[in-house]
Amino acid sequence: MYMQYALDLIEKGHAYYAFDTPEELDAMRERLTAARVVSPQYNSITRTQMRNSLTLPEDEVKALLDSGANYVIRIKIPRKEEVRLHDLIRGWVMVHSSTLDDKVLMKSDGMPTYHLANIVDDHLMGITHVIRGEEWLPSAPLHVLLYRYFGWEDTMPEFAHLPLLLKPDGNGKLSKRDGDKLGFPVFPINWKDQVTGETASGFREQGYLPDAILNFLAFLGWNPGDHKEIFSLEELVEAFSIERIGKSGTKFDIAKAKWYNEQYLRAKSNAELASFVIADAAAEGHTLSLEKAEAIVALTKERATFAADLWKESRFMVLAPAKFDEETASKKWNADAVQVLSKYAATIRAFDGVYDAATAKSLLEATAEAEGIKLGKIMQAVRLAITGLGIGPDLMEVFAILGTQEVAARIDFALATLEVV
Structure with missing residues (x-):
């Protein structure tokens, strides 16, 4: 399916076949590096020195295709053009085409790259908004050009590139492995890498309440414009707007996540929380009445961050001390x-x-x-x-x-x- 779209771009003059071997590509990069080019790439200038359907005679291109020679299909980026796109968070973004390279659209194995597949899929599905991380912002001009070259500008979705979540110290993007290294979860539930066997803890297993995490996540990079911090899901839906998302990266503050959990835990009735204490007591062989469990919760929930803390804070009320501090x-x-x-x-x-x-x-x-x-x-x-x-x-x-x-x-x-x- 994707090949027909790539061929359509070739026919319109917006893409071309490239027959360069890995060795030829390496030689091109070495040549540019020797010439002190900071970022060697296959672009509107270097393509004129490479083996592609823009530089080779038409009969040679046909012969290569007929012989089954390996090729990729690259987009033909214009040499001198300012590509403009409107981002819902950052406003108008302008990028000069001279900074863009001729990205591969179809690989030599006949599979599309993300850039082509993403644009075609979004168009066919009628996607109206593309909301993604800011690491995709450098690719956005390419995507805008693809929409234009396909003739889909009128149905091009709106873009919003979200700021990155940063490590707690602000140094670098938060990764899935940072959590266990720094002592906090980054997955909704426990996660295991099926290849490496590595595991990472989840918010659910560590005792975070769903509504608390939702509220916490909503405030990572966004604010409602006032001092209110506790929002129900319905209130978040009503208050949220993409325009109020900040442009800068946001530190992942696990202390704030714990604070949210405390607020939502304390908002629950004593009867709701009593079940946690009863279950934890039963796990140690002790039976608690609902009345006593509720009394314990009333006394300890202001000291708890997680439901499991209720038992930790109240265990001595059920089990007499065997030793003393x-x-x-x-x-x-x-x-x-x-x-x-x-x-x-x-x-x-x-x-x-x-x-x-x-x-x-x-x-x-x-x-x-x-x-x-x-x-x-x-x-x-x-x-x-x-x-x-x-x-x-x-x-x-x-x-x-x-x-x-x-x-x-x-x-x-x-x-x-x-x-x-």
């Missing part, structure tokens, strides 16, 4: 903490009222006051006893989730395990 223990565990916690454990064991966060706090404050100890000085030690950690979410909310008997049991374990410094 050594640095916190060495600095904060003392006789005052032991004194208050011993009394508090006895108090809550006997308590039969509603044990919510406010009650847990008031009982602890009353115990510390009765012992003549300032609560603020021992709060890290209290956290250590209950969670095994030096930091974490609101401790009184943790007390309420655990309940009096579990809190008392954890205090007993800490008192029996930790040594006063």
